[in-house]
Amino acid sequence: MPIDMIVNGEAKQSAADPMTPLVDVLRDEFHLTGAKPVCREGFCGACTVLVDGEPRAACLTPAGLAQGREIGTVEGLSAGGRLNPVQASLVEHDAVQCGMCFPGMVVTLTHFLAQTPRPSRDQVRAALTGNACRCTGYERIVAAALDVAGA
Amino acid sequence: MSITTPVDAVMEFRRRDAGDKLTGRTRYTIDRGAPGMLHAAVLRAEVASGRLVKLDTSKAAALPGVRAIATAADAPGRVGIGIADHALFAQDRVRYVGEPLAAVAADTLEQAQAALEAIEVEIAPLPAVLTMQDALAPNAPLIHPEWQDYEVLLEGGARAGNVAWEATAVRGDVDAAFARPDVRIVESTFRVGRQNHMAFEPRAAVARYEEGRFHIETSTQVPWTVRNATAGFLGVPASQVRVTVPPVGGAFGLKFDIAIEPFAALLAKLSGRSVRLVNSREEEMLTCLFRENAEIRIRSAVTPEGEIAGREAVVLMDCGAYGGEQIFLTTMTAHTLGGNYRVGASRLVSRAIYTNTAPNGAFRACNGVYNTFALERHTDEIAAALGMDPLEFRRRNVLGDGDLGATGQKFEAEVLRPMLERMEALRAAAPPRRPDDGRLYGRATTVGTWFVFTGPSAATVNMNADASATLVTSGVEIGSGSMMQGLPQIVAATLGIRPEDVVVRQADTDAAGYDVGVGGGRQTVSLGAASLQAAQEVRGKLLAVAARMLDASPGDLVMQDGRIEIAGPNGAGFSIAEVAARAQALNGPVAGTGASARKGVPSLPGCAVGHFIDALDIPVFAVHDCEVAVDPETGHVEVLAYRVVQDVGRALNRSAIGGQIQGGVVQGLGYALHEEVSIDADGRIRQNGFETYRVPLASDVVPVEVELYEGAPSLGPFGIKGAGEVPILNVGASVACAVANATGARVQELPLTPPRVLALLLGRQPELAFPHILPAWDDNLLRPHGAQP
Ligand code: FES
Ligand code: FES
Numbered sequence: 001m002p003i004d005m006i007v008n009g010e011a012k013q014s015a016a017d018p019m020t021p022l023v024d025v026l027r028d029e030f031h032l033t034g035a036k037p038v039c040r041e042g043f044c045g046a047c048t049v050l051v052d053g054e055p056r057a058a059c060l061t062p063a064g065l066a067q068g069r070e071i072g073t074v075e076g077l078s079a080g081g082r083l084n085p086v087q088a089s090l091v092e093h094d095a096v097q098c099g100m101c102f103p104g105m106v107v108t109l110t111h112f113l114a115q116t117p118r119p120s121r122d123q124v125r126a127a128l129t130g131n132a133c134r135c136t137g138y139e140r141i142v143a144a145a146l147d148v149a150g151a
Numbered sequence: 152m153s154i155t156t157p158v159d160a161v162m163e164f165r166r167r168d169a170g171d172k173l174t175g176r177t178r179y180t181i182d183r184g185a186p187g188m189l190h191a192a193v194l195r196a197e198v199a200s201g202r203l204v205k206l207d208t209s210k211a212a213a214l215p216g217v218r219a220i221a222t223a224a225d226a227p228g229r230v231g232i233g234i235a236d237h238a239l240f241a242q243d244r245v246r247y248v249g250e251p252l253a254a255v256a257a258d259t260l261e262q263a264q265a266a267l268e269a270i271e272v273e274i275a276p277l278p279a280v281l282t283m284q285d286a287l288a289p290n291a292p293l294i295h296p297e298w299q300d301y302e303v304l305l306e307g308g309a310r311a312g313n314v315a316w317e318a319t320a321v322r323g324d325v326d327a328a329f330a331r332p333d334v335r336i337v338e339s340t341f342r343v344g345r346q347n348h349m350a351f352e353p354r355a356a357v358a359r360y361e362e363g364r365f366h367i368e369t370s371t372q373v374p375w376t377v378r379n380a381t382a383g384f385l386g387v388p389a390s391q392v393r394v395t396v397p398p399v400g401g402a403f404g405l406k407f408d409i410a411i412e413p414f415a416a417l418l419a420k421l422s423g424r425s426v427r428l429v430n431s432r433e434e435e436m437l438t439c440l441f442r443e444n445a446e447i448r449i450r451s452a453v454t455p456e457g458e459i460a461g462r463e464a465v466v467l468m469d470c471g472a473y474g475g476e477q478i479f480l481t482t483m484t485a486h487t488l489g490g491n492y493r494v495g496a497s498r499l500v501s502r503a504i505y506t507n508t509a510p511n512g513a514f515r516a517c518n519g520v521y522n523t524f525a526l527e528r529h530t531d532e533i534a535a536a537l538g539m540d541p542l543e544f545r546r547r548n549v550l551g552d553g554d555l556g557a558t559g560q561k562f563e564a565e566v567l568r569p570m571l572e573r574m575e576a577l578r579a580a581a582p583p584r585r586p587d588d589g590r591l592y593g594r595a596t597t598v599g600t601w602f603v604f605t606g607p608s609a610a611t612v613n614m615n616a617d618a619s620a621t622l623v624t625s626g627v628e629i630g631s632g633s634m635m636q637g638l639p640q641i642v643a644a645t646l647g648i649r650p651e652d653v654v655v656r657q658a659d660t661d662a663a664g665y666d667v668g669v670g671g672g673r674q675t676v677s678l679g680a681a682s683l684q685a686a687q688e689v690r691g692k693l694l695a696v697a698a699r700m701l702d703a704s705p706g707d708l709v710m711q712d713g714r715i716e717i718a719g720p721n722g723a724g725f726s727i728a729e730v731a732a733r734a735q736a737l738n739g740p741v742a743g744t745g746a747s748a749r750k751g752v753p754s755l756p757g758c759a760v761g762h763f764i765d766a767l768d769i770p771v772f773a774v775h776d777c778e779v780a781v782d783p784e785t786g787h788v789e790v791l792a793y794r795v796v797q798d799v800g801r802a803l804n805r806s807a808i809g810g811q812i813q814g815g816v817v818q819g820l821g822y823a824l825h826e827e828v829s830i831d832a833d834g835r836i837r838q839n840g841f842e843t844y845r846v847p848l849a850s851d852v853v854p855v856e857v858e859l860y861e862g863a864p865s866l867g868p869f870g871i872k873g874a875g876e877v878p879i880l881n882v883g884a885s886v887a888c889a890v891a892n893a894t895g896a897r898v899q900e901l902p903l904t905p906p907r908v909l910a911l912l913l914g915r916q917p918e919l920a921f922p923h924i925l926p927a928w929d930d931n932l933l934r935p936h937g938a939q940p
Pocket of ligand 2: 134
């Protein structure tokens with residue numbers, strides 16, 4: 001049975017086996033290669049997407065669970081090609097290096113800052129513990145997030 | 152002629168690729184696919200050592216969707232660094248868990264994996280040698296019984312049995328120094344484990360075979376090595392291989408060597424289709440070209456005043472089943488363990504040892520990281536033995552103007568001493584807080600010596616008639632900022648245009664000349680020198696045309712802000728676009744080429760044997776300071792503050808360098824504290840993913856306080872030095888010295904995981920003993936230093 005879902009506001013249908021990880025359906029069927037399958041065990045956060053508005057590891061989410069739900073990927077966060085405030089702040093802080101972790105970082109931080117508009121530094125750091133980065137040493141990501149929050 | 156001043160190239164220019172990376176649009180190699188593409192998988196050995204008795208692919212070949220199977224018969228060649236000891240597939244013998252046996256391409260990945268299951272393999276087990284101690288034991292089984300038959304690519308290294316390569320550096324009379332009546336001998340031993348790069352993008356390649364040539368898109372730092380080594384494995388001319396490189400999702404040295412590209416290439420040729428091969432995370436863990444594990448003994452003869460009269464060391468580096476990068480890295484001991492301090496006489500041997508484990512490789516600042524750990528802890532042990540303040544000992548002994556390195560290189564200028572002063576000022580500005588919370592507090596300042604790996608690079612600059620310039624090199628974007636910031640800045644400054652208007656072409660071995668690769672801090676230096684030269688040629692051509700247009704002499708012209716004008720107020724002039732269009736109409740499109748090479752600073756005659764580099768073209772220095780708190784109940788080490796004073800020559804982009812320093816230090820903290828690799832009794836790497844191999848997370852790290860030290864001499868363009876590699880250099884050293892100071896324990900090993908720290912605190916950590924490092928230095932050598940092979 002095909003799986004119906006709304007991806008970044010568009011109705012989509014997948015023919016994949018319901019146990020296929022959502023990240024593979026997004027990437028291989030829908031050509032949304034923003035989410036990165038880095039660890040495939042729920043640890044790194046690079047595959048983070050929103051499922052009905054909640055951040056989820058798309059590597060551990062079976063495609064079948066997306067049936068009837070709204071999926072948001074990093075590609076959906078920059079409407080009309082315009083960077084959202086988190087992305088713009090990360091550019092401003094020269095935070096990006098290889099970039100592989102950032103699709104997940106951006107999804108996590110955008111969601112977190114919407115929930116917690118005035119976070120402390122420690123709250124930002126705690127919010128990022130599910131998103132590993134091997135390049136940057138995190139500091140600029142934290143600073144960029146605090147900047148968005150106007151902290 | 153007016154020349155570009157270095158200051159013009161100094162900018163806070165932001166990366167142009169950040170937007171795409173933040174919106175998920177960047178297409179790394181793992182994001183690339185094409186309709187009709189096949190998927191590949193590699194069959195890997197499950198045993199560490201054995202004789203390959205049977206490999207039957209006939210059943211697998213008959214399975215649905217299977218399009219091609221490649222085995223050793225398809226790849227006859229051997230490649231390597233220094234020695235060609237490495238074939239693409241295990242031939243008759245398996246030497247490590249994870250060694251490739253066969254590769255399959257099929258319509259889907261599931262079909263390819265099913266085919267692997269159907270390949271019939273029989274391996275007769277042989278005794279496995281898993282440690283360097285076992286490899287060096289008398290009568291140890293030989294991992295390469297045919298070692299004498301391998302082609303030697305560089306003469307000079309001593310080799311025998313399980314010793315893949317041995318390099319020595321001897322300067323002065325060490326025996327005499329050790330025999331002086333006024334010295335005391337301090338001896339230290341150290342051991343470090345392996346470190347996994349954990350690059351987020353696994354090694355990946357997409358290959359095609361078209362018009363009699365291979366085209367490989369791959370996630371690599373070394374497009375030309377991939378080109379040449381693929382050809383070497385497959386036994387075809389290198390000109391038949393084209394390599395292009397999309398943005399690379401993290402590398403850190405992992406991708407400084409040939410990887411899985413030849414499998415994809417072979418399968419593409421056999422199947423006639425394009426083939427995609429991506430390592431699983433587990434394969435990445437199992438076959439990571441780790442920073443190698445190492446064992447070190449170092450002895451120094453020091454006077455009561457703290458003069459280092461003599462020093463000797465033995466460094467054992469585990470290269471795993473094949474020589475790889477470790478062969479080259481034996482050279483670096485002379486410049487790292489042999490760096491930092493003025494030493495009367497010294498003798499150093501580093502030995503790359505074969506074991507039946509996954510081959511090791513290059514990792515940011517490579518063996519410099521643990522040699523610096525060893526040297527700095529040893530230095531603290533010397534200071535303690537003399538009853539001297541460790542900082543005072545360093546102030547007296549760090550390398551200064553005219554001092555000699557271990558191969559007789561003469562260092563220029565006072566660099567480390569003023570850097571130490573800067574660090575003291577930073578420290579003084581923020582006195583440590585040491586609350587009475589039951590934890591043990593400590594701090595340490597360490598120094599480090601590393602280098603820029605210069606060597607051949609090529610660049611072409613095409614000046615377009617719209618005043619944009621296209622820079623064509625074999626440089627690769629790995630996240631470091633060189634391709635996005637440093638190089639466009641250099642070209643833009645030379646041509647008087649904006650860095651945004653410099654188009655940087657992706658690496659393509661069909662388009663740009665040879666390059667050693669991106670790593671060793673060489674990208675902005677070597678590619679930068681070539682790019683500068685190419686841009687200067689363009690500049691000269693444009694100025695000549697503009698001089699005719701303005702009826703002036705080229706020397707009277709300035710080229711800046713997109714215009715060429717006669718110098719002086721209200722000088723007449725033209726836009727660069729107008730001049731470029733005129734030049735194009737007159738003489739054809741304007742282009743310039745540049746090339747750079749290693750300068751090759753010599754060593755003193757006879758000092759260095761088996762070395763790939765005699766002396767350092769561009770030394771780089773670093774001073775780090777670290778404050779820690781150790782919980783005596785749990786053994787947990789918290790880093791409270793971290794400071795870096797880094798020698799950068801000249802900072803072209805302070806923001807980019809700052810980002811590299813924060814990132815490099817944090818990778819070093821992982822190495823120092825919790826990134827641990829272990830190998831089980833069967834020779835398999837135990838850590839198979841992010842769950843078991845713990846990289847630093849946002850909650851683990853501190854903001855690094857950074858001061859860039861400018862003005863040290865450098866052969867780099869505009870006096871720059873590579874800045875991305877060195878930040879990790881002293882981190883293990885600083886943390887280890889700080890923990891030793893906090894606890895009073897003798898820190899001899901990294902990483903300092905809580906169990907290890909607890910054992911140290913409880914006195915349960917046995918002293919290191921290396922029976923395979925012989926008491927007399929000379930007895931550790933395969934052949935006496937300087938003797939004819
Ligand atoms: S790939 Fe999903 S969390 Fe790492
Ligand atoms: S920027 Fe490379 S993993 Fe985060």
